[in-house]
Amino acid sequence: MSKDICILVVDDFSTMRRLIRRILRDLGLENVVEADNGNNAWKVLNEHRVDLIICDWNMPYMTGVDLLEKVRGDEKFSDLPFVMVTAEGKKNFILEATKKGVTNYITKPFSAQDLSGKLKGMLRNWG
Structure with missing residues (x-):
């Protein structure tokens, strides 16, 4: 994977942002x-410039x-990979996110x- 990839981590809890940042660093991804x-x-x-979003739901x-x-509705960002991270593992939440164009989904913990x-x-794809 290219180290030039810029990842936006969105979460209201700083502890979760730090955890995700540490995982990304372990993968060699430091542009966060x-x-x-x-x-x-x-x-x-x-x-x-952002290449991927990892975002909390709540x-x-x-x-x-x-x-x-909002991302999917803007032509500049409509194809931007978007990973939803949430404690909401119920099928209806996953379906809602899928209908709105989420690229991938991961449940907490x-x-x-x-x-x-x-x-x-x-x-x-980024090599």
Whole structure:
């Protein structure tokens, strides 16, 4: 995987952002930007080149699924890989995210191996 890939990690809990950042670093991915909610993530998207979003579902101000809708509705970002991370493992939540264009989905709690497995498949195209 290319180390140039920029990943946006969006979660309202700093502990979860740190955990995901550590997993990404272990995969050799160190170009990571963070946001603590969907509104701030949208600002980051418009200020930085981002190649992939890893986003929590439940956050204040703008939920992950609302951010997903906004991303998919903007021509600049419509094809941007988007991984939803959430404690909501119910089928209806997965279906909602799928209908709105999520690229992949992972439920909490997850292991480093779970997340890296999802990402390796998605990022294989970056060499």
